[in-house]
Amino acid sequence: MNVRINEKGEIRVSARSGLPLEEINGFIESKAEWIIRTLAAVERYNMAKPDSEIYEGKKCYYLGESCLVEIKQSDVDFIKKDEAIITIFSTQPDRRDIVKLQYLSWLKKEATTVFINSVIRMHSLAEKENIPMPEISIRNMKTRWGSCNPRKQKITLNLQLMKADLECIDHVVLHELMHFKYSNHGKEFYALIDKYMSDWKERRERLNEKYKDGI
Incomplete structure (x- = not known):
């Protein structure tokens, strides 16, 4: 047995x-x-996990909140979040591949607003170190939460960060911004982060523990 x-x-x-x-x-x-x-x-x-299917009854994180996915037949494709329920209205609800692409497209649109606001918040701290306002790129990455290119003044954020709460998102954004001043992960780099975000270790631990299977 x-x-x-x-x-x-x-x-x-x-x-x-x-x-x-x-x-x-x-x-x-x-x-x-x-x-x-x-x-x-x-x-x-x-x-x-980032590559999971989207289906009726699935539970997923959205900005740190556990949400239930509902999929409904509709004449028009759109998605609505109401409290802890994400409803996907789809013209092809039985096509998981299409529903997933619809969800990821919606999530990226939501992420654009969330990430821009986070960058604005964190840049208000980083600008004290003469760090410029960066260009933002969003990608669905599997190995890291974010990356930066100081030469191009650009940071790339993982779409999977939309699973995390705003404090964790702010931590990743500040981390990438501070790489504009220090390219490595030396003592000066972490001292600079600690100067503006004293609880960054707790945020990092929460992010990696709660979402460690997400990248």
């Missing part, structure tokens, strides 16, 4: 034919703690 949980969080129990139901239920109860832990891990993984 065994119990398995797949990547969608579905629980499957296998038992030999004729085994009493009471014995099966007892086995499941004995695995209760493991089932709860595993379901939580599956949920965290599915909410964080």
